[in-house]
Amino acid sequence: MKMRNPPVNSLSLEFLTELLISLEKLESDKAFHAIILTSDCPGIFSAGLDLMEMCGRDPTHYAEYWKAVQELWLRFYLSHLVVISAINGVNAAGGCLLALSCDYRVLADNPKYAMGLNETLLGIIAPFWFKDTLVNTVGHRTAERALQLGLLFPPAEALQVGMVDKVVPEDQVLSAARSELAQWLAIPGHARQLTKSLMRKPTADRLLKERDADIQNFVRFISRDAIQKALRVYLEKLKQKKT
């Protein structure tokens, strides 16, 4: 699955919906057993959630958007397919969450390709299920520091803290993901799938139980004047970087 939403693979509502439909199609076709998730945008895996979907819109839109974000995470996190990410670019916040939801992560060895949950740098807060996914991957202490400081880890550090499983030269990221896949596909499918579910269901269930409340929290939070202002300032900074 090659993500293509130029220039930065931001996860707009339309793009999230496209990803969901693609995932559902692959999951319902018995011929498919695995997905390698990568990017078609040079140097960028994903810039995360689309800030334009969270800025200057109405509460109904925020609720619709957040429901789609939840759905994408739940579907990827619990997918019965083997999902491996071949991370071939910088990968922020919501994009990092998507990679963390995979079964295995290969990152291209380029110091520019940092990844992490950097929400605090925008003045926003990673929701509890973003946090849980990170804690499940790197452990509580590393997650606590990374989340508070909004750290984006370059490849060597991402490997060291366990945010990714392998770092390889840039031209080998896809072939390394394919080689890894062979090991996962050699395991009896039902045993691997049930074990994945055993490990992940409690985390997913936390969101499933509080899904509506989580949407309401998001809408309330994102609609606050101070948060809208912080997002506008951040977007402005991104634009000014060019001048």
Ligand SMILES: CCCC/C=C/CC(=O)SCCNC(=O)CCNC(=O)[C@H](O)C(C)(C)COP(=O)(O)OP(=O)(O)OC[C@H]1O[C@@H](n2cnc3c(N)ncnc32)[C@H](O)[C@@H]1OP(=O)(O)O
């Ligand atoms: C309770 C609330 C919880 C909400 C949770 C939110 C989680 C998130 O995912 S928030 C999003 C966090 N993402 C980021 O902080 C990444 C921001 N982007 C960047 O740092 C850079 O764009 C980049 C390193 C990814 C790429 O840099 P590059 O120099 O190649 O490109 P740019 O010139 O910066 O960007 C091109 C173009 O794209 C716009 N853009 C970038 N990121 C986003 C985004 N996340 N959403 C919407 N639009 C984005 C950027 O403004 C540029 O637009 P213009 O061409 O119109 O200037």
